[in-house]
Amino acid sequence: MLSLLATRRRWPLAELAARLAVSERTVRRDIETLRLLDYPVVTVHGPAGGYQMGPGHTLPPLLFDADQALAVAVALQTAPSSVFGLGEDAARALETLEQVMPARLRAAVESLRLTALPNYWEFSASPIDPETLKVAGTAVRHRHMLRVETRRTDGSRPVPGEADFEPARRLEPHHMVIWAGRWYMVGYEPARSAWRAYRLDRLYLHPPTGISFDPRDLPGGDVALFVMTTHDRGDTPASWQxxxxxxxxxxxxxxxxxxxxxxxxxxxxxxxxxxxxxxxxxxxxxxxxxxxxxxxxxxxxxxxxxxxxxxxxxxxxxxxxxxxxxxxxxx
Incomplete structure (x- = not known):
């Protein structure tokens, strides 16, 4: 609702409810919730009335405490190490947040400036493509089947006729995990009747299928332990002397x-x-x-x-x- 109110000046109640696929009663209730959170949502009366965002709505009020502000600062400064292409955007996001923070929180954030150094013990994988994260995360969230192929260790994709080519297979994606600087997807392959943990950067994801699947119970119920104890999760030797x-x-x-x-x-x-x-x-x-x-x-x-x-x-x-x-x- 916030994003819709920010896109144009005025939204009639019926149109806003239809766009959000909820009842008009739900819209009114959510409008009141936004107002309680100090968002300046204004009611415009009359035949052409509706709701619009009042002045000062470029960013929502920042209700961070000091610990939350430090968490955001750390997250924005470390995210580029595992996701490709986020460096400039993360830096601009941190600068924008600092500009609208109260002086107390801005001082807390500015006190934590990180310099990323290579980790000489745990070798992280190369940063992952944000589009891959988007496709994979959307499929996990909506329980949509994926069609995937396995990439080579150098990131290339085998083509038909090559010895290591395998046709695309169906995968039910259930979880995404980041561990030791590597992104993993935990999923179930119906054709093999098997649960697997996959290095996300070793998967080629075909366009979304939109085909739904029913959730399954992961063996053991602990997704972190499942990834850590799976030996064939697609890892490759790091480059050492x-x-x-x-x-x-x-x-x-x-x-x-x-x-x-x-x-x-x-x-x-x-x-x-x-x-x-x-x-x-x-x-x-x-x-x-x-x-x-x-x-x-x-x-x-x-x-x-x-x-x-x-x-x-x-x-x-x-x-x-x-x-x-x-x-x-x-x-």
């Missing part, structure tokens, strides 16, 4: 839950999986492998094998603080 792999005596879902961003987990059997990951040094890769506290073999390449042996020798030399040290037992 040193990248290696090893086979763990652990289930893939366990390793996927705790593996650092930018690593890939492959299911081998119910008790084994392979992880591919990187770090700034071979000792760094070996150290990450050690955090899983599990048996491992098939370690590659040779540089990683040598790093594991060096760390093993160093750790073997670790002694107690004293002969009588009262240290807690291992859990």
């Amino acid at each position: 040193c990248t290696g792999s090893a086979r763990f005596t652990l289930p893939a879902e366990t390793v996927a839950r705790w593996a650092p961003g930018g690593s890939v987990v492959e299911h081998l059997d119910p008790e084994h999986c392979r992880i591919t990951l990187g770090a700034w040094s071979w000792a760094g890769v070996a150290g990450i492998l050690a955090t899983f506290d599990a048996d491992l073999d098939e370690v590659e390449p040779a540089e990683l094998v040598r790093a594991c042996r060096r760390l093993g020798r160093r750790w073997a030399g670790v002694t107690d603080i004293s002969e009588d040290a009262d240290l807690p037992a291992d859990p």
Whole structure:
């Protein structure tokens, strides 16, 4: 209703109700709600009467407290790291908000100026296209079927005749999740009778179908846990100075839950999986492998094998603080 009132000078009651697909009684009630929120909605009497926005309606009153203002400032300054092309718009939005904020809130926002630095531990994905977010988010919100194809790791789309081409498949999108700087879609594929977690930037979305589907219950009911424990969610190895792999005596879902961003987990059997990951040094890769506290073999390449042996020798030399040290037992 606010956006409609801002588009032209006057809206007759019947026309406003028809445009919003609600009753005239609902329009009157919502008008009173807007007035209670200090929006200057004016009633114009007479045959050509209706409702219009009074002076000072360019922006709604900003009813942020200090904590909310800081949350908005952080969100606008960090959003461009995960969504492509938002840098200039986010900066202008923050500047606009600051201009209409009370002095107290403006000072709080100006006190938090962020400089985005590369994260040397969790490698985020490249920023995602806003149009992809719009199409995916609309489909999730309205429960509309999507037709999708899987992109290559470089973002290109296979075409018919190429070895890795797969025809478009139908997907019921239920949730969108952002984790470790990556956007994921959780959906159900009717043809495969399976729930999946997909890297959104690895999906090519066809135009909206408008075909509705009935909501389903996600196995386990926890969408965050589902994404974090799904090993085949489309992740690819990040670019590191040193990248290696090893086979763990652990289930893939366990390793996927705790593996650092930018690593890939492959299911081998119910008790084994392979992880591919990187770090700034071979000792760094070996150290990450050690955090899983599990048996491992098939370690590659040779540089990683040598790093594991060096760390093993160093750790073997670790002694107690004293002969009588009262240290807690291992859990």
